[in-house]
Amino acid sequence: MNWRxxxxxxxxxxxxxxxxxxxxxxxxxLPTVLMPCLVFSAGTVASRIIHKASAEIPTVALIGAKxxxxxxxxxxxxxxxxxxAATDDWRTRIADKKLRAAxxxxxxxxxxxxxxxxALVKFYNYESELRSGLAVSELRRFFTDYRDKLVAxxxxxxxxxxxxxxPFELRSQNVAPPEKVGGNSIGGLIPYLFIIFCFVGAIYPAxxxxxxxxxxxxxxxxxxxxxxxxxxVLGKFLMVLTASxxxxxxxxxxxxxxLLLGGSLLLKNGAAVAGAMAGAMPTLDPLGVLAxxxxxxxxxxxxxxxxxxxALFAKSIKEAQTYVTPLVVLVILPxxxxxxxxxxxxxxxxxxxxxxxxxxxxxxxxxxxxWPHLALIFGSSCLYAAAALAxxxxxxxxxxxxxxx
Amino acid sequence: MIAVRGxxxxxxxKKRGEIRAVDDVxxxxxxxxxxxxLGANGAGKTTTLRLLATxxxxxxxxxxxxxxxxxxxxxxxxxxxxFLATSTALYxxxxxxxxxxxxxxxxxxxxxRIAARTRELADELDMHExxxxxxEKFSTGMKQKTSIARTLVHxxxxxxxxxxxxxxxxxxxxxxxxxxxDCRDRGKTVLYSTHVxxxxxxxxxxxxxxHCGRLVAEGTQAELAARxxxxxxxxxxxxxxxxxxxxx
Ligand SMILES: Nc1ncnc2c1ncn2[C@@H]1O[C@H](COP(=O)(O)OP(=O)(O)O)[C@@H](O)[C@H]1O
Ligand SMILES: [Mg+2]
Numbered sequence: 001m002n003w004r005x006x007x008x009x010x011x012x013x014x015x016x017x018x019x020x021x022x023x024x025x026x027x028x029x030l031p032t033v034l035m036p037c038l039v040f041s042a043g044t045v046a047s048r049i050i051h052k053a054s055a056e057i058p059t060v061a062l063i064g065a066k067x068x069x070x071x072x073x074x075x076x077x078x079x080x081x082x083x084x085a086a087t088d089d090w091r092t093r094i095a096d097k098k099l100r101a102a103x104x105x106x107x108x109x110x111x112x113x114x115x116x117x118x119a120l121v122k123f124y125n126y127e128s129e130l131r132s133g134l135a136v137s138e139l140r141r142f143f144t145d146y147r148d149k150l151v152a153x154x155x156x157x158x159x160x161x162x163x164x165x166x167p168f169e170l171r172s173q174n175v176a177p178p179e180k181v182g183g184n185s186i187g188g189l190i191p192y193l194f195i196i197f198c199f200v201g202a203i204y205p206a207x208x209x210x211x212x213x214x215x216x217x218x219x220x221x222x223x224x225x226x227x228x229x230x231x232x233v234l235g236k237f238l239m240v241l242t243a244s245x246x247x248x249x250x251x252x253x254x255x256x257x258x259l260l261l262g263g264s265l266l267l268k269n270g271a272a273v274a275g276a277m278a279g280a281m282p283t284l285d286p287l288g289v290l291a292x293x294x295x296x297x298x299x300x301x302x303x304x305x306x307x308x309x310x311a312l313f314a315k316s317i318k319e320a321q322t323y324v325t326p327l328v329v330l331v332i333l334p335x336x337x338x339x340x341x342x343x344x345x346x347x348x349x350x351x352x353x354x355x356x357x358x359x360x361x362x363x364x365x366x367x368x369x370x371w372p373h374l375a376l377i378f379g380s381s382c383l384y385a386a387a388a389l390a391x392x393x394x395x396x397x398x399x400x401x402x403x404x405x
Numbered sequence: 406m407i408a409v410r411g412x413x414x415x416x417x418x419k420k421r422g423e424i425r426a427v428d429d430v431x432x433x434x435x436x437x438x439x440x441x442x443l444g445a446n447g448a449g450k451t452t453t454l455r456l457l458a459t460x461x462x463x464x465x466x467x468x469x470x471x472x473x474x475x476x477x478x479x480x481x482x483x484x485x486x487x488f489l490a491t492s493t494a495l496y497x498x499x500x501x502x503x504x505x506x507x508x509x510x511x512x513x514x515x516x517x518r519i520a521a522r523t524r525e526l527a528d529e530l531d532m533h534e535x536x537x538x539x540x541e542k543f544s545t546g547m548k549q550k551t552s553i554a555r556t557l558v559h560x561x562x563x564x565x566x567x568x569x570x571x572x573x574x575x576x577x578x579x580x581x582x583x584x585x586x587d588c589r590d591r592g593k594t595v596l597y598s599t600h601v602x603x604x605x606x607x608x609x610x611x612x613x614x615x616h617c618g619r620l621v622a623e624g625t626q627a628e629l630a631a632r633x634x635x636x637x638x639x640x641x642x643x644x645x646x647x648x649x650x651x652x653x
Contacts, residue, residue, distance in 0.1 A: 008510045012499070019498040019539075217494030221555070224458045224493065225511045226484040399461050405418060 001234070005227045009235025017205055017239060026204045027243045031197050031251035036258035038193070058100035058135035061086040061093070065105035074146060075103075080138050094126050100135035101125045113150065192335045192358055193255075194248055194292060198300045199307075199331045201247025202240050203324055206307035209236045211320035219402065233308075233396045237389060240304040248296055252289070288364035295357055295364070295374070298381035302353065303331075305388035309395050315404055338362060350376045353384055406594050407434040407457065407563060411466035414452050414618075426452040428618035429466065434596055434611065436562070439589050441609030442598040443642060449618040450598035451490070454567045457596070458488045471562045471594070484512055487556035490567035497541030501532060501551045504540060505558050512559035519558070526554040546577050553584060563594045570604065582608060602638040614645045621649045 017023050057079075063086040065072050076083050086102060093099040102124040106112060112119040123139050126132040155162060213219040222232065307324060314320035331354060337343060338358030345359040356377045363370060395401055414427040427449045434440035444450050455461045457468055459479035468475045471485040495504055502523060509519035527533050530550045535543065540551060556564070566585060570578040585608060589595050599605060605612055605626075612629060614622040622629060622645040630636045633644045 005511060008507070012496075012503075012507050015503070016496060016498050216497070217492050218496055220460065220490065221493040221495065222511075223460050224483060224486070224488040225508055226480050226513070227511045228480060400417075403455075403461065405416070 002228065002231050005231040006235045006238070009227065009232055010238045013205075013209060013236055013239035014242065017208070017243065020208070023204050023208060023243065027201045027247045028250050031201070031247050032254045035193075035251050035254035036261075054134065056131060056134075057082050058131060058138065059084055059098075060135055060139065061090045061099050061102040063090070063102055063104040064107050065109055066107040068105060068108065068110035070110045071105060071146070075142065078138075078142055081135070081142070091124070094124060094132070097126070097129070097131075100132050101139065103139055192339065193251065194296050194361075195299065195331060195335050195354060195357060196328075197247045197251045198244050198296050199303050199328065202244035202300065202304045202307050205240045205243040206304060207311040207314075207317055207320040207324065209239060210308050210312040211314040212317050214314075214402075215316045223402065229396045230393050233393050237304055237308060237392065240308060241300055244300040244304055245297070248293060248300065252293060285365055285367040288367055288369075291364045291369075291374075292361045295360065295378060295381075298378060298385045299354070299357060301385035302381060302388050305385060305392045309388065309392040312392075312395050312401055313404075334358065345370070345373055347373075347376065351380050353381060357381070406436050406472075407432075407440070407468070407470055407596055409433070409453075409457070409466070409468045412453065412456060412463055412468050413465040414449075414456055414461060415464045425618045427456065427463075430615070430618070430620045431466075432611075432613050432620060432623060434594055436594045437589060437592045438610040439585065439595040439597055439608050441605040441612045442596065442615055443600070443602070443605050443612055443638075444598070444615035445600055445646075448600075448615045450600075450615060451492075451567055452618075453615070454488070454490070454565050454596065454598055457482075458486055458565060459483055484559065485562050487559075487561040487564045488567075489552055489556045489565070489569050491569070491571045492567070493552065495540045495548060495551055495555065498539060500537050500539050501543075501547075501554070502536045504551055505554050508555050509558040514559060522558050522560070523554075526557060530554055545573060546580075549573065549577055549581065561593075563596070564588050565596045567598050568600070569597075570599070570601065602642060606638050614642060616646045616649055619649065621645050 059082045062072070062075070062083050075081070084099075087093070090099060090102050094102060104122040104124070106119050106121075109119050109121075121143055123136050125136045151165060152162060155164060213222070223229075307327075310323050310327070311320040314323055334352065334355035335358045337355055338361075343349075343359065345356070345363065349359060350356045350373050360370075360373055360377050363373075410431045412427055412430045413425070416424040416426055418424055430449075430453060432440065442450050442453065452461065456463050457470055457475060459475050459482050463476065470482045473481040473485060475482050496507075499507065505523050505526065506519050509522060514522065523536070527536055530553060532547075532550050532554065535547050540548060543551065564585075569581050569585075573581065582604065585595060585597060589610075597604075597608060609626075611623065611625055613620050614629075622632070622641075624632065626638070629641050629645075633641045635641055635644065
């Protein structure tokens with residue numbers, strides 16, 4: 001190995017790449033522009049929906065309650081619901097989202113309460129529809145309140161304390177740090193984006209520096225110079241790695257800036273929305289995010305070496321693209337698996353490339369540092385990367401690959 | 406000097422099976438001489454030259470370039486060879502000066518030496534005007550000059566040309582021929598492959614006729630003329646090739 005030659009090749013490839021507008025676009029501009037788009041669109045869409053839904057007064061159809069003016073009046077007096085009389089097609093009107101929900105009250109509801117016989121109030125909603133759900137929560141809140149008042153009155157009549165029917169209270173409280181909550185929602189998404197950017201950033205230069213050289217006829221020129229094939233591969237590999245890492249860093253910087261801007265934008269939208277968004281907008285452990293970037297390093301090496309190995313087979317850029325494009329799925333799939341609930345990191349999964357990174361990243365951004373797993377993942381990925389690089393060097397020494405007829 | 410003995414290259418192709426692209430070829434080319442390799446398309450010229458430039462590994466036989474063995478000292482061979490072919494293109498996004506510097510550095514030249522060589526070559530080839538422009542915008546002639554400068558930057562003792570005039574207009578082709586002659590006059594060993602008869606006649610001291618991977622005839626033009634009973638190169642070629650076809 002001749003470091004001077006490796007460095008010479010690297011510098012030349014760097015200069016060559018920087019002068020190539022297409023590579024610059026795919027490695028630097030794209031992730032920088034894409035990240036804020038992702039963050040902002042996700043953020044604003046979520047805040048808009050929640051804002052609009054919580055600002056809306058839901059329309060609810062009332063069924064029955066013909067001889068029960070008391071509950072009717074109380075319900076009509078609730079400013080957080082708009083009550084309408086039910087028509088025959090109320091079910092389809094809920095499905096068509098013209099009605100948010102319907103409430104069915106027995107005609108003799110007032111009398112039944114008077115007599116002390118049990119009565120049943122039914123809610124009809126459109127499952128999994130946010131605004132329908134909000135309408136039902138409001139109905140539920142109203143009737144729970146109505147019932148509690150009735151119970152209180154009955155207890156008073158009989159001279160009993162409220163503790164008679166409610167001997168103890170229940171309350172649950174979240175003790176997970178806010179990062180941990182975030183780690184499970186957006187946290188899973190961040191490493192996923194890094195992995196994809198790390199891969200995408202390597203694609204174009206990996207093809208350009210191998211199949212591209214074949215296509216342009218410069219491969220033979222460089223091969224007949226005294227530089228050794230191993231040195232040539234390593235110089236090129238360093239360039240592809242640089243592009244891959246530059247893409248990750250660009251997306252990281254761009255994400256940081258857009259999250260900061262996004263955060264202040266949300267605060268301006270009012271405290272109510274900020275409260276509603278608190279669950280969706282996580283606080284990430286910044287040190288954890290940096291650790292994720294460090295863990296991405298061996299993967300950038302693995303991707304760079306693999307992509308170069310595969311692209312070298314091709315005779316033209318186009319051919320190389322047809323080989324590489326399906327690989328994107330191979331990268332996205334394990335990263336997606338990590339987003340599934342219940343998939344937790346263990347020693348076996350720590351050896352599965354990409355999946356292991358996604359899983360450990362989910363922990364890292366939540367502020368959880370499990371050192372044995374971290375070491376295992378970093379070590380195994382370094383090994384995979386070394387194997388891929390060795391394969392790449394071997395490929396460059398195969399004349400049937402370099403001079404395919 | 407180039408010495409080739411029993412050089413053989415077999416390609417294994419899925420569709421065509423075994424291809425004996427170069428079959429037991431032997432020749433020597435001393436310093437200060439031009440050895441012409443004359444053959445039709447697919448005769449095995451490029452493969453022979455690639456074996457000498459250590460781009461390919463020989464299946465059998467041996468070859469040495471400037472006393473370095475192509476099998477055991479490939480990097481030394483490449484540092485003593487200047488290889489110019491139709492298939493050795495230039496990096497479009499580099500300037501001519503950067504191209505010369507890149508190949509100079511890979512040949513182990515110091516920065517001062519590279520600067521000096523660039524000046525010399527630019528003077529010689531009249532390149533000053535476009536030295537700092539990017540190759541992608543060059544005309545064919547400018548590219549050709551840059552390629553020559555790239556080939557010569559380390560002042561190699563052996564020069565190998567693979568159909569260097571292919572696709573060039575008359576003037577550019579003449580410039581190449583003049584340049585090749587120049588190399589010989591400076592005492593270089595020159596190996597020149599072509600399928601153009603007139604170039605061989607004009608240039609080469611010794612001519613080897615290659616057909617289907619085999620060297621079928623070899624000698625100076627006068628020797629070949631005597632052997633095949635004709636002075637016209639085309640006639641000589643057809644007879645040399647025809648003789649092997651008849652034998653086969
Ligand atoms: N990499 C390769 N794989 C398989 N066959 C090849 C390869 N390179 C050349 N050949 C075959 O070897 C023979 C000689 O080719 P070549 O040396 O390019 O001839 P020339 O340069 O004289 O036109 C041809 O039949 C060609 O198809
Ligand atoms: Mg050829």
